[in-house]
Amino acid sequence: MTHQFDPTSLREYDIRGIVGKSLGPSDATAIGRGFATRVRAIGGTRVAVGYDGRTSSPDLEAALVAGLRAGGIDVVRIGLGPSPMLYYAEATLEVDGGIHVTGSHNPAEYNGFKMVLRHAPFFGDDITDLARLARAGDWSTGDGAVTDVAIIDAYVARLFAGYAGGSYRIGWDTGNGAAGPVIEKLVELLPGEHHLLFTDVDGKFPHHHPDPTIEANLAHLKRLVTDNKLDFGVAFDGDGDRIGVVDALGRVLWGDQILSILVEPLLRERPGATVVADVKSSQALFDRITALGGIAVMAPTGHSLMKTAMTRTRAPLGGELSGHLFFGGEYYGFDDAHYAAVRLIRAVHLSGRSLTELHDAMPALVATPDLRFAVDDDRKFAIVDAVIDRLTSEGAQIDRTDGARVTTPDGWWLLRASNTQAMLTVRAEARDAAALDRLLAQVDAHLAIAGVTRQRD
Known part of the structure; x- marks a missing residue:
């Protein structure tokens, strides 16, 4: 048995395509077979699997699990959730890798797969190798078992662990994406007053597309914040690894501006630490890191490339203009928009100023x-x-x-x-x-x- 992927689905950082056109269940099964082969080649036996809220995700997840099992891998299914919850599962459970079925911030007709092997991103040549294995049918064989693990409560507890961020009035917009259930549980733990938008998971995204890098998608959140005179608002993409933020006036803070707020408490607590930012980020961010005594490192854009750069430099913090924010140090090194929100609340609290005042103090570029x-x-x-x-x-x-x-x-x-x-x-x-x-x-x-x-x- 062999398989040929649509070449347009094989991306640098993951596998992604239009379901029914360039991606389908047979591809999911082949991904499972190939990933199982790679895991077994390094002596691994177990893989965590999750999926986002897109309408095509359950079928793709089932086909993926079938492929992993046929490759002789035991599967730990964590169910519906955001990508950072899968990364958390891979980092904390006794597994050798993880795969999340997700179309990320792409339109509703897309879906795909993000992969992690032994706590490191699986991308680039690794994805090319999956295609090679599929073409040759050079797959391991076996009969893996399946277990189900409910991990969301442990994940939310980890997000909140050690919280010292004060009390704020915050708006939250998860855009009917997979972040919704996590945020519903998180705000029950957070002090303050919380206003939620579109937390029910709906892969048709009826209110707006969940991509906070497009300002039009933040219109509902801006209105929520300004109408209710909230302190600020937070939004997420479809799989919860990109964050968007608006201040009390409804003005957007982009990823590099959010990172510029996070660096001050970090560098106070870790003098001389390295902070990684992508090549799209503002020069004002790099200058600020240096002025605060940190080491600023510029890295290529892309979540897998950013994770690699952070591992190489041992940086405790990194981020992209796109709203991917990465946390090493006491965290696990991956991009997590939910954890970014918690860290932002803390940074605002420690600054002694409002988010709006912090925004006003940024260079006028x-x-x-x-x-x-x-x-x-x-x-x-x-x-x-x-x-x-x-x-x-x-x-x-x-x-x-x-x-x-x-x-x-x-x-x-x-x-x-x-x-x-x-x-x-x-x-x-x-x-x-x-x-x-x-x-x-x-x-x-x-x-x-x-x-x-x-x-x-």
Whole structure:
């Protein structure tokens, strides 16, 4: 027996596609067979499995479990929940790896699989190897057992453990995603007053899509916070590993701004610690880490790459512009938006100021969101390489951590190829609007040479 994956489903960080088109139960079974083979090759015997709230997730989870069992692996099923709950299960139960069935922040018709092996992200060449095993049918065989473990209460208790964050009035929007049940239990433990939106899990996402990196998806939360005069609001993506935040005035704090608040108590308690931020993050964040006595490390964008960078540098904290925030030290090193919310409450409390005041104190910079434009997968990396060659020949100040991050007297701009979509992405930050326009004009000039036009909002 062999299997051929749709190549578009094999992403850098995970496996993801449109259910019924590029992804289905047979793929889930093949993933289980391949992962079982890899686990057994290192002497492992047990794998934790969970799934998110998408309508296709139960069928994919059942097929995945069947594949793992046929590969001779015992399966620990934790049921419906967010990805960080699966990561927690993998970190604390006696298992050798974990797989979560999730479409993350993608539209409702998508689904996929995030994988962990021996507490490390399973990505890149590991995913390529699953495809190789499937093509050859080179799978282990056996008859694994299944047990069910209810872990949500232990997970929520761990989120709350040692809480010392004070009492606030907070709005919470889980967008009908898998974070809902966790937040319902968490707010029962937290002091203060809590207003909840859309915590019932519904894979059709009837109110808004659960992706807090798109500001339009935060409209309900903004209204909740401002109408009720709450201290701030928190939102989550579909599988609970991305956080979004609004202050009392309804203004959005992006991932790098949230991280800039978290670094102060961390560096007070751990002087000289390393903090990792992705290449899209504001220069103001890197400057702040350095000013507070920390070591700032820039890393490529992508949750698996960020986890790898944090392990390599032994950083206790890291984050991406996209709202993935990672916690090492006394935690487990993975991205967890629920834990990020608890840590944010604590950081605000320790600051002695409101979140709105902390937001007001941030440098007044002008930045774009993530600007995206479609480019064929077989061209996107070549275009970036050509731009890097041109910039190098011009003597530009360029950082090649992930694509090209170019610093000029006006600010900086970034051009990189997406690892998950047939897209190029651009981000720029400057001291004022005129400087930002000049930066974007530079980007457009480089793209025009490749015959590419940036999509305008």
